[in-house]
Structure formats: C-alpha cells, structure tokens
Amino acid sequence: MTDSMNSTTYTNARLVTPSGVVENGWLRVAGGRVDALGEGPAEGRDLDGAWVLPGFVDLHVHGGGGHSALASRDAIREAIAFHRTHGTTSTLVSLVTSPLDRMAEAAGWIADLTEEGLVLGGHLEGPFLAHSRCGAQDPDALRAPDRAELGRLLDAGRGTIRQVTIAPELVNTNGDTGLDLIRDLVARGVVAAIGHTDATYEQARAGIEAGARLVTHVFNGMRGLHHREPGPLLAAGEHPDVVLEVINDGVHLDDAVVRMLDRLAPRRLALITDAIDATGIGDGDYLLGAMHVRVKDGQARLIENGSLAGSTLTMDAAVRRAVNDVGLPIETASHYASAVPARVLGLTDRGTLTPGARADLVFLDDGLRVIEVP
Template sequence: MKTYYIKADRFLLENRTITNKYLQIEDSKFGSFVDQPPANSEVADWSGYTIAPGLFDTHIHGIKGNDVMDGSKQAIKNISKELLKIGVTRFLPTTLTASTEDLNQAVAAVAEAVDEGLPGAQSEGIYLEGPYFTETHKGAQNPVYFKDPSYEEFQQWQQRSNNQIVKIALAPERKGAKEFIRKMTLEGIKVSLGHTNASYDCCREAVDAGADIFVHLFNGMKGLHHREPGVVGAACTLQHTFAELICDGHHVHPVVASMVAQMKKEQLVLITDCMRAGLMPDGVYQLGEFPVHMENGMARTETGSLAGSTLQLVHGVKNLQAWTQMPLYEIWHRASLSPAKSLHKENKLGSIAPGKLADYVVLDNQLEVHAAAIEGEVKYQQKHE
C-alpha cells in the first residue's frame, strides 16, 4: 500500500481540532502529522476542507430502497455503496423481528455479500434487532414473532451468517433472558436492551449479566418515572453502558437529546435506525411486513408508530452539535469513536490516530461529504461541475 499525505484546513481529532497540517497515510493506516511532507511525496490536497474519521452506524436497516431484510446480497452491496456517499465508512447491517426463515435468509445474504466484497462502507458484523422483545413497546416490530430467547436458535443464525453476528437486542424481562445474556457475553456477542417494558431493577440485573447497550433511547422502552426509573433511568445512570440516540428531531426532543449528551458523554452512540425510505421521496415503503408511510421525511406505520427513520448520520451529528453547541469534534466522535467503543473496536476504528485504519471523510463547512476513504483508499468522490 502506498504512502501519501493529506493536506487540509483542519482535522477532527478525539479531543481537539488540528489546523493546517499534513496527515500521513501509510499501509492503509493513519500515521503522524507533519508541518511539511518529505520532498517528492504524494499529497492529496484538500485545502479549504475538513478531514474527519469515517462515521460508524451501528443500527441501520437500509437506505435508498434497499433493506437488510430483503435477504439479498445485492441489497447489502447497494446499502454499502450509498452509505459511503454520506460519510459512513463502517456499519452493522441490522435485521428486524421476523420469521426464522426470513432471518435465515437475511443473515446468509449479508455473509455472502461480505464474502464477495462490499463496494463502499464495510460491515463490522450483523446486528439482530429481535425477535426476543415484548409487545408493550413493540414499535414497528412484528409481535407475531416475539418469543423467549433461545441459545440453540441463535446458534443456527450464527452458523448461517458465517459467525458474523456481533450484537443482539432483546427485552430483559423475557423468560431466560439473563442466562442468555451471560452466554452471549461469554461468546463475545454484544447485548442491547430494547423494545422492553422492564423495570429499572430488571435492567440492572441484565447489565450485571453482561448487557451494556440500550437501543434507541426513549423509543421502544419504558420511560422515566420519579418512583420507577425504568429502562430510561437505567440507561442514563448505570455506569459503563452505552445509549443509542436518534437525533432527527422527531424521535427525541432536542432539549432531551442535549440532556442525554451531557449525561452519557463518550458513552452516547449516535445512530440512524434508517430504513429503506432513507434518501427516497415521500411515499409508501415496506419495513419488514408492515407498510410505512413517509411524509416530510418522517416514517410511520399505519397505526402511527414511528418506523425507523430516514436520517443520515452526518445530519444527526449536525443536529446534535447545533442543539448542544458543543465542539464539532466532540459530537462527531459520538458517531465514529463511541460506536467503535461499544463494540470493543476502538483500537482500530473511530478516530484519526496513528495505527488505526485510515477511514476518513472530506467535509466542507456545511458538513457536506465531498469524498470518503476506506483504509486510505478514496472510494467515493463527489463530482464537481
């Protein structure tokens, strides 16, 4: 792999912004910053632009007419390609609650697509959202398929996925959930809590068993009450847990999102929960087995429940930065480094630091993505007239 240098007005680092430097890219990884590269070095000149680490969407179902539940390797490749154009360099293809057969097909399709090679954003493993949920907070998940956790069933999906499942979401009040969480944790599978009506104590016990992520905070869960902290209270107060947040202004009020950003700090993970209507015009789309109506960018089921989102992760960063007035570099890393930390991948992904994979995006002052690179290779560049 070649060595080259990036010239840019500023670089977003974990704890600060660096200006007017050159960043070395060597053997697909980030190197050090220099004032001037060696003579005759190759330089990628992005003067007037900002370089930021690639975004990492750990909860995304689909985009631009494609969905993981299509059970098609081409759909996964299309999602990968479209995500790179909006600054996402890593993602977790995310399933929905569905029949065993449909989930078999979905995870196998992801495995096939990854094996053949993805053209854009790279998969860091499959995220099973369900089917071990509770009907009280079903959201856009189909309760027909809800059930208690089964280790044997999970093993079948894991086998069909070629061992690519890295994360699973469940309701901790389901029978056998605590033991299931312990088994998952021992196998290195991350466990998220969501679509749940669990008490604070139940959540705490689940966290003690190994669960340490809360699915799209405030949505699909028991809320905060002054005499029963519930799932939200557990997510906001239990140490060493991560909380997902959808910052589209619809799922969570900006004031509440800002409050959570102050409370969770580096353990806040910005996600999209985007479905196939993302980057598409208003209309009727399918989410699993449910028709979803999108109007003004907001997707709802026929019963009125929010059905995923159409959010771009870079817009979530932009929104939260505007709501909190926190430094851009700090909010940006909630969508790159924090997701990597939630999966124990922070040593190789999530920030511009020597030795990490050189996933980066080129941004203008409006945070529009002009180029994106995977492991140092520019795979997307906006066409300029």
C-alpha cells in the same frame, strides 16, 4: 501527493482528533492507515480548509437508497454503497423481527458480506422483544426467549452476528429468560443490547449485570423515565460501561433530550441512523419487514398506528444536527459517530484520527456536508 512509498498527504485541513481540532493540519496515509499527522504547512493535496473526520461507524442500519437488508444480499450491498456516500465507512447491518427462517437466511447474506470485508457483521433487532414495546417490529413474529432459537440465528450468521437486542424481562414457559439470552450472547462474544423492552429499572439493571453493554435507540421502544420508576435509561446511565444509541434526527429525540443524555452519559453515546430503505428516496409507502410504512416529510411511521418505523437519517446529517442543532462540539459529535460505536464492537483499529488507525476518512465542508469519502 503520492510518493514512492504509495502514501498520500492531505494538507490545509481541519483535523478532528481525540485531543481536539488541529487547524491548518496535514495527515499522511500509507498502506490504508493513518501514518502521521500534524499542524502547519506541508506538501500534498490541498483540502482548502475542509474538515477531516474519521469515517462514521453505524451500529444500526436496516437499509437505504431504496434497498432493504431483508430483501437480498445485493440489496444490502446497494444500501451500504448509499450510506458510504454520506460518510459511513463501517456498517453493522440490522435485521428487524421477522420469521426465524427469513432472519436466518438474511444472517447468511450478512455473513457472506462480512467475509468479503464489506460490512462489520449483523445486528438482530429481535425477535426476543416485548409485545408492549414492539414499535415497528412485526408483533406476529416476536418470540419468547429461547436459547435454542437464539443459537440457531447466531449459527446462521457463522460468527458474524455482533449485536442482538433483547428485552431482559421476558420469560418463556420453557424456563428460558431474557437474562439467559444475554448471558449466552456474552459467552459467544456478541454485544447484548437492551431494547424494545418494558423492563423496570431493576430488570434493566439485572440485564446489565448479566452483561448487556448497549441500549438500542434510547427512549424509543422502551419504558420511559419517570421520577418513581426510572426505567432502563437511568439503569444504563449509571453504569460506566454501557453505551446509549441515539437517533439524532430531531424526531425520535428532542434536541434538549440529546443534551441531557450527553450530560448523563458523557462520551458514552453512539449516533446511529436506524435507517430504512426509504432513506435518500423520499416520501411514499414502503415495507419494513412485514410492516407497512408511510414516509411523509421525511418521517417514517407505520400506516396502521402511526408508530415511528426507523428513520430516513444519514450519519452525516446526524453529526451535522449534533453540532448545529444540539450544540455539541464537533469533536464530541465525531466521537459519538465513530469512536464510541467502534469501541462497542471492540474495534480498536478505527474511529479516530491517530497514527496506526485505519484511514477511513470523511471530508466535510463548512456546512458539515460530505465533500468526499476517499
């Protein structure tokens, strides 16, 4: 129901709030914000018991709906529109490692779209990554850490690059190190993420001490967890301010591993998609940057060596799996899909159903499938 103050009230809903699920809840939206919410009968639009969650915040998206972030400005628009239909209301556009000129050009597109308010900004997944853990990144485009080159990419993004993945252990012959790049990112207000790295536990800790506060798709593209060399995972798990990205598609991580991560770093996981252009399209052959990818049975792998190459995951599916397969409470899954990634970026205006927050909403049915993104 819309009244004279241009507000809309949703009723008969299951509201997923920071303090728990409000059964038979109502929520009033005014001026694009959550105005109030409560429990019990109310006048308004009857949602017939639908779940209402804060819109999803995806920190890691390369494309979707047949559109790649490296293709064009319009392709990014189309990918964002596709993911919105799956509940993602805030997106950080990710660029795979490519030649510097191409990454700089795409960073400019992202800046344009950020200034329009369509996206949150950009995430550079490279090019300062370890060859030994490059995964589906183009090995020919990887670079040794170079502060000037990093500055060029950040400048191309005109202040809209909000996250960069770095291998902290790398050293350049010119004296620049991965740790230098992390410090430069922090100084410019950019989130430094550790990823595609062969860092030891000690090297990862050094990266965290330099200011890194995120781990890119944990366990994937990094040294694993070993009882005599715990690697980046445990270094990150021990620090209370570090968030771990999780690709919860049942392929990148076993469900038991996701449960372990939830115990290791409670309230510090961020569900991401790492989605490529094939998402929502189906099996077939695709390009991820310069790398040839084959999608079969929904799994994206490099044709050359079978390495996982992003995913075909959507955020609603990640949340659904978190509840139905991993066994997390819906409040926890929602927190990991919205509040935690918003917090990583310092966004205090979204990610929760609380008065004053942006009214970025997603309505889900009993099977946790999207009914509507109002």
